[in-house]
Amino acid sequence: MALVRITSPHARGNNRTQTIMLWVLGATLPGVAVMTWLFGFGTLINILLASCFALAAEALILRLRKRPVVFFLSDGSALVTAWLLALALPPYVPWWLVLVGTSFAIVFGKQLYGGLGQNPFNPAMVGYVVVLISFPVEMTTWPAWRGIEQALPDLHSVLGLLEALQRVFLPGSVPTIDGWTLATPLDVVKNNSSLTMDELAASGQPVFGSLGGRAWEWVNIAYLLGGAVLIYKRVLSWHAPAGMLLALGLMSLLFWGGSGSDSNGSPMFHLLSGATMLGAFFIVTDPVSGATSSLGRIVFGAGVGILVYVIRAWGGYPDAVAFAVLLMNLAAPTIDYYTTPRTYGHRKAERGMGKAD
């Protein structure tokens, strides 16, 4: 066995930033595949556009900051930010919306704070919230998914490639298509005030699938699979996702409200709808803007889960992963302060106000 003669530390494992980022990208692939199957080329176009814009923005700022461009670009962190943002955006949004979101995420969310490792907020979510607040119409237009024709015959879904490109690059030139968009399941349940859950399911509105929100359950299961692989490969620790999913499950169990018209939806519905699983495994687990210790990550995740439910059930938006993550990012330093693990040589963990500084 050849010994490498260098001084310590002798970390030789595959824990380089690039490797981790590539694993994360790979783990989103099941989700990407399901979304592409359901919504057509829009998701792929989003990813492609966002990646180009993110790399260009990152390269530009690195040049301005006189940092080595190739070195930082090849760590893949900008690419991960772009992918996560692209997966959160609705398919077929105009190209300039992707440009605004991605460049804001990279320039303001990340590089102005000092680049990778320095940003207090999750850059992808910063970009997402900026475009969500700025362009509410585009950001809430979700296309109908493949297979909708069986439930509602006058709706049609999944554009051809040419039509998709036209919508993205020449948004003004395309006439609005009737019966092409669809309220998301979370939207329907949030806005429902008169129907019981059984009536809602029978009303023809494609809301409930066999597990969670209809069609969205498969997206969520795909992200869950990808996340499970990441945890198995030790790319992520299980703490933050577990905290978030448990808290969200518990909250939705407590405030379920049964099947009446004021029901907030079952725990399964909340766990497998909207951005729950994408958030739990790919957003909450951000090592930079989240909490550091294992206990801290559980608390951080739980905070996100609670906030997601609070905003979904009683807030102004149907889904809330981005807002919840940003709010908890603000709290992360405090969580770290109170959850510092015990260090070797101390009998008790030194944390919080009793800390001897």
Add this chain to the structure above:
Amino acid sequence: MASTKFSEITADGLWHNNPGLVQLLGLCPLLGVSSTAVNALGLGIATILVLVGSNFAVSVIRSAVTDAVRLPAFVMIIAALTTCIELLMQAFTYELYQILGIFIPLIVTNCAILGRADTYASKNAILPSVTDGFMMGLGFALVLLVLGMLRELVGYGSLFGGMDLLLGPMAADWRIVVFPNYKEVLFVILPPGAFIFMGLLIALKNGIDAHVKERAAANAAKPAVGGKRVRVTGTIG
């Protein structure tokens, strides 16, 4: 800082000690009303008037007011002047008065005004005080105007919309559509946009200062032309 030279007062107010970019005073109205150029200009002019008036009045009474009661006295003066401005705006630019709303009475709490009254006008003669008030107010108004124009440009894609609210019917067609078919960017129009653009402006100012300093240093450090022998005898000519 407490110079009475008019050129220095001007440079201080407009650049080196600008209330908006350097002292970071009066940020609440600065961020709150800078969503369009006309709002910014309206509040900027109102602030200049109050600042000039309060600096004048404070300078006049500066030897009659004891230290213990000076702050209440200054605040009374500023409040009285603000009320005058508010009534004037209500009379002549009613729509703008309604748009600016609470931010006009809030001029009283603009720290830049009380700050100038206490640190400058209460220690200096009338003419320098009035100049200082005008220059500080102008510096504040200019930052406000630049911020308002930037936010209007990025947020609405146009410039100088609604100027007739402030300047009368002759300004009704001043609106310049810079980007036709522009999509309103709500984020820039709402308060977060103000914070971000303010940060960018401060960064720009600091960047320019650093650049100027660097160039000055580079010019000063030029080596003397000619031989470098060390003179050991005689006087240096």
